[in-house]
Amino acid sequence: MYVYIIGGFLGSGKTTLLMRLASMYTKRGLKTALLVNESGEIGVDGATLKAEGYDAIELPNGCICCSLSGTLQSALQNIENDIDPDVIIVEPTGLALPHKVKELVHVSGIDAEEMFIIGVVDIQRFEDLIKKKEQFFSMQMNHADFILINKCDIAKEGQIEEITGWLKDKYPGKPIIPISASTGENLEKVYEMMR
Amino acid sequence: MSHEHEHHHEQTSLEMAGGCAVGFTGTINGYNADAEARFSKALLETGKWVTKESGVLLGHIKAAIVKEDGSGITLNLTDMENGVEHHGTLGPQDKVKFSFMSAVLDVDEHELKHAMWHAIDDTGLDYELDEPACHCHDHDHHHHDDDEECCCHGHHHHDDDECCHGHHHDDDEGHHHHHHDDGECCRSHGHHHDDDEECCCHGHHHEECCCDEDEDVVVDMTGSISGIRTEDTVNIIDSMDEVWEWIEGRHGVPEYIEMTIAPEKHDWATICMMDKDFTYISGRIPACDKVFFRIECAAFGVEEHQLKHRLFHAVEDIGPECSVNGDTHCHCHDSHDEGECHCHDHKH
Numbered sequence: 394m395y396v397y398i399i400g401g402f403l404g405s406g407k408t409t410l411l412m413r414l415a416s417m418y419t420k421r422g423l424k425t426a427l428l429v430n431e432s433g434e435i436g437v438d439g440a441t442l443k444a445e446g447y448d449a450i451e452l453p454n455g456c457i458c459c460s461l462s463g464t465l466q467s468a469l470q471n472i473e474n475d476i477d478p479d480v481i482i483v484e485p486t487g488l489a490l491p492h493k494v495k496e497l498v499h500v501s502g503i504d505a506e507e508m509f510i511i512g513v514v515d516i517q518r519f520e521d522l523i524k525k526k527e528q529f530f531s532m533q534m535n536h537a538d539f540i541l542i543n544k545c546d547i548a549k550e551g552q553i554e555e556i557t558g559w560l561k562d563k564y565p566g567k568p569i570i571p572i573s574a575s576t577g578e579n580l581e582k583v584y585e586m587m588r
Numbered sequence: 589m590s591h592e593h594e595h596h597h598e599q600t601s602l603e604m605a606g607g608c609a610v611g612f613t614g615t616i617n618g619y620n621a622d623a624e625a626r627f628s629k630a631l632l633e634t635g636k637w638v639t640k641e642s643g644v645l646l647g648h649i650k651a652a653i654v655k656e657d658g659s660g661i662t663l664n665l666t667d668m669e670n671g672v673e674h675h676g677t678l679g680p681q682d683k684v685k686f687s688f689m690s691a692v693l694d695v696d697e698h699e700l701k702h703a704m705w706h707a708i709d710d711t712g713l714d715y716e717l718d719e720p721a722c723h724c725h726d727h728d729h730h731h732h733d734d735d736e737e738c739c740c741h742g743h744h745h746h747d748d749d750e751c752c753h754g755h756h757h758d759d760d761e762g763h764h765h766h767h768h769d770d771g772e773c774c775r776s777h778g779h780h781h782d783d784d785e786e787c788c789c790h791g792h793h794h795e796e797c798c799c800d801e802d803e804d805v806v807v808d809m810t811g812s813i814s815g816i817r818t819e820d821t822v823n824i825i826d827s828m829d830e831v832w833e834w835i836e837g838r839h840g841v842p843e844y845i846e847m848t849i850a851p852e853k854h855d856w857a858t859i860c861m862m863d864k865d866f867t868y869i870s871g872r873i874p875a876c877d878k879v880f881f882r883i884e885c886a887a888f889g890v891e892e893h894q895l896k897h898r899l900f901h902a903v904e905d906i907g908p909e910c911s912v913n914g915d916t917h918c919h920c921h922d923s924h925d926e927g928e929c930h931c932h933d934h935k936h
Contacts, residue, residue, distance in 0.1 A: 403607070403691050404648040404666030432602060432609035432691050440652030440687065441662040441675055459600040487647070487691065488607045517667055521644045526693065529605045547670070 394473070395588045396498055396505045398483045400491030400533050401513030402522055406543040408438050409574040410513060411484050415447055417584050418480050426450065426478040428468060430457040432486040456486050458493035465494070466501040473503045480588075481505075492536035507588065512537030516544045516571075519556050531563070539568040539586060546573040607647065608697040610704070611689025614717040619653065620680040621869040624661070625821035626711035627651060627686070628672040631665045632819050633707035638692050638700070639668060647692030653684050660684065671817035671875045686715075711822070804843075807896045808884040811903065811912035816849070817875045820906055821859065824873075827902040828861040831885060834898050840889035847883040851876045 397414070399407045411427060418425040427449035429438045436453035443449075450468060455461040472481060485494050491510045498508055512534045515522070522530055534540060542556055553571045560569050568586065572579040602609070616623055631649045638645050645668055654660030661676040678684070688708065690700055708715065828845045835842040846860040849871075857871035873879070885899055903910050 403646070403693075404664075431689075432607075437611075437650040437652045437662055437664075437687055437689055440654055440658070440660065441650075441664070443658055456601055459598075459602075486602075486609075488602045488605045488609075490601045490604075493601070515666075517670070518644075518646065521646060525644070525646060526605060532604070 394477075394479060394481065394503070394505050396481045396483065396503075396508040397587070398485065398491050398494050398498070398508065398510045399513060400485065400489070400494075400510050400537060401487065401543075402515060402518075402526075402530065402533065403487030404518070405487065405513045405515035406574045407484050407487065407513050408441055410511070410541070410543065411482055412442065412447055413574050413577065413580055414482055414583075414587070417580075417587075423479040424476065425480045425482065426472045426476050428452065428465075428472065428481060428483045430455075430461065430465075430483075430485045430489065432456050432488055438484070456489050457483075458485060458489040458491075458497065462497050465497050469498060469501045469503050490532055492532075495536065509538045509587075510536055511583075512540040512567075513574075514540060514542045514556065514560070516542050516548050516552060516556060523559075534560075534564060537564075537567060539570065539583075540564065541574075541583060542569065542571040543574055545571040546576045546578055605693060607691060607693045608695065608700060609689065609691035610697055610701040611687060612701070612704070612717055612719055613685065613687050614715055616653070616684050616686055617714040617716075618680075618682065619678070619684045621872060622821070622825070622867060623713055624653070624663075624674070624678070624872070625819055625869075626713050627653065627708070628663055628674070628819040629822045630688070630704070630707040630711050630713075631663055631672050632668075632817075633710065634690060634700075634704050635665050635668050637703040637707070638690070638695055641696075641699070642692070642694035645692065646694070647690065649690045649692070651689070652687045653678060654686070655681060655684055672819055673875075674818060674872070804886065804888055805890060805892045805895055806884065806886045807892055807899060808882060809896065809899060809903070809912050810880070810882045811910060812878055812880050813849075813903075813906065813908050813910045814878050815876075815908040816873060816879050816906075817908075818873050820908065821857075821869065821873050823906045824859050825861070825867055827905045828859070828867070829864070830905065831895075831898055831902045832861060832864055835887045835890055835895070838890050838894075840887050843886040843888070845883070845885045847881060849873050849879050849881050851879045 399411055401407050408429070411429070415425050415427055427442065427447060429436075429442065429449045430452045431438055432455065436451045439449055439451040439453075450472065452461055452464055452468060455464070457465040469481070472478065483494060483498070485491060491512070495508055495510060498505060514534070540560055542553065542560070545553055548571075557569055557571065560567075570579060570582050572583060574580070616627075631651060634649050635645050638647070638649070645666070647666075649665040651663040652660060653663070655678070659676075659678075661674060661678045664673045664675065665671070688704060690704060692700065705717075824847055828847070831845055832842045844860060844862050846858065849857045849859075851874055854874045854876070855871050857869070857873045860868045862868060881903070883899060883903060885895060887895060900912055903912055
C-alpha cells in the first residue's frame with residue numbers, strides 16, 4: 394500500500410488534484426481510499442468530492458497533524474481493515490504540516506510500503522503568501538518529495554519561470570513541475586512519477 | 589526549578605500560520621439560480637471583508653448547498669480577482685441545507701464569523717441557521733407599538749403590522765400589495781380610484797385610471813461587459829430594481845426588464861424582472877473575460893430617452909467594465925456646460 398499526502402496552503406488546489414489522482418488510479422484499476430481533513434467544524438470538501446462523484450472519508454473540525462492526530466491514526470487503521478486499498482491519498486488542511494502527517498501515518502501501524510509528500514504551490518497567490526508567511530510556506534514544502542506549481546493555466550507571462558527558479562533555489566534537487574489540476578495540463582508527468 | 593514546562597502549550601499549525609477556521613450550517617427555503625447567485629455574493633462579501641481586514645485574502649471561503657441525500661453544489665472563493673467558483677449543478681428546491689465556512693489568515697475568528705453572518709443576512713435569502721446568529725439578528729421580527737426604531741439594520745418599524753425586513757403581507761386575494769382606505773393605488777403611481785375593491789397591480793382595470801392613456805415605451809440596447817462573474821447576477825437584479833423604482837418614482841408603470849447575457853463559450857443566461865417581487869432567471873452567468881448582452885425594458889408613462897439613459901446607467905451599475913452600443917460612458921453627461929446633469933430630474 395502506498396500513501397500520498399498532498400500538502401499545500403489553503404486554496405492551492407489540493408482537492409482538485411486529489412480528484413485527478415483518484416481518477417488516474419481508478420483507471421489503472423487500483424483500489425484508492427481518499428481521506429480529507431478540514432480545519433473548520435463545517436466540512437465542505439467532502440461535499441465537493443461527492444458532487445464530482447467521489448467518496449471520501451472526512452475528518453473535519455481540527456487538524457490531523459495536531460488536534461486530530463489520534464483520529465487520523467484510527468481512521469487509517471479502519472481504512473486498512475475495511476477497505477484494504479492499494480493507495481491512500483490524504484489531503485490535510487491547508488494549514489497542516491505534511492511532514493507531521495507523514496510521521497503520524499508512520500506510527501499508525503498501517504502497512505505502508507512507501508509514503509510520499511506532494512507539495513502544491515498556488516501560482517496565483519505565491520507572491521502574497523511568501524510576503525506574509527514565507528516561514529510557514531517553507532515548513533509545508535521542506536519535506537515534499539516533489540513540488541507542483543498549480544494553476545499554471547492562469548499564470549501571467551514569466552510567472553512560471555520566476556516561481557520555478559525561486560523554488561529551485563530554495564529546494565535544490567526536488568522535482569518541480571508546473572501543472573494545472575483544473576485543466577489537466579502537465580499532469581501526465583506527475584502520473585509518471587507516482588507508483 | 590521552574591515549572592514553565594507545565595504551562596507549555598505546543599502551537600498547532602493553525603496557530604503557527606496565524607489562521608482561523610469558522611463556519612456554520614443552516615437551511616435555505618426556495619432555492620433556485622437566484623439563491624445560488626445570492627449565496628455566491630455572500631462568499632464574495634466575506635472575501636472583501638477579509639481583504640479589508642488583513643490586506644489580502646489568503647485562504648478560502650467555501651460553501652456547500654445540498655439536498656437531503658447529500659448531493660448538490662459547492663462554491664469556492666480563493667482569489668478575489670477570479671471570483672467564486674461553482675462546482676456541480678442543483679435545480680430549484682423547496683428546501684436545501686447549506687454549510688458555509690472560511691479558513692483564512694490574519695483576522696479575528698469571532699469577527700470573521702460575524703462578517704459571514706452579515707454577508708449571508710444581507711443577501712435577502714430566505715434562510716435559517718442551525719445555531720443562534722449574532723445578537724444583531726435577534727430582533728426576530730418584533731414589532732413596535734410606537735414609532736420606536738430598531739437599530740439593528742436601520743430598518744424602520746411601524747406601529748401597525750408591517751414587518752421590518754420588507755416581507756410582504758398578502759391580502760385576502762393573495763396580492764402582495766397593501767391597499768389603502770383612501771383609494772391610493774398600490775403601485776404608487778399616484779392615480780386615484782373610486783373604491784377600494786379592485787387591485788390595480790397587474791391589470792390597471794380601474795374605471796378612472798389614466799394608466800392606459802400612457803404610451804407603451806420599449807427600449808433596448810446591446811453591448812459588452814468585461815470581467816463578469818456569476819455573482820454579478822445579484823448586481824444585475826439590483827440594477828433592474830433601481831430602474832423599476834425609477835419608473836415608479838416617475839409615476840410610470842414598468843412592465844418588464846429583461847437582460848440576456850451571451851458569453852462566447854457558454855450557454856446564454858436570461859434575467860427577466862416581471863414584477864418587483866418576481867425575477868425569472870434562466871441559465872447561469874459564468875465567470876468570463878467578456879460577454880455580450882442585450883437589455884430590454886418596457887414601461888408606460890415614461891419618456892423613451894430618459895428610460896434609455898436610466899438603462900445605460902443600470903448597465904454601468906452592474907460593476908464590471910461595460911460598453912453599450914460601443915460607448916463606454918453615457919453621453920448625456922457630456923453636453924452640460926454647467927456640469928450638472930438634468931437627466932435624472934423627475935418630472936412632476
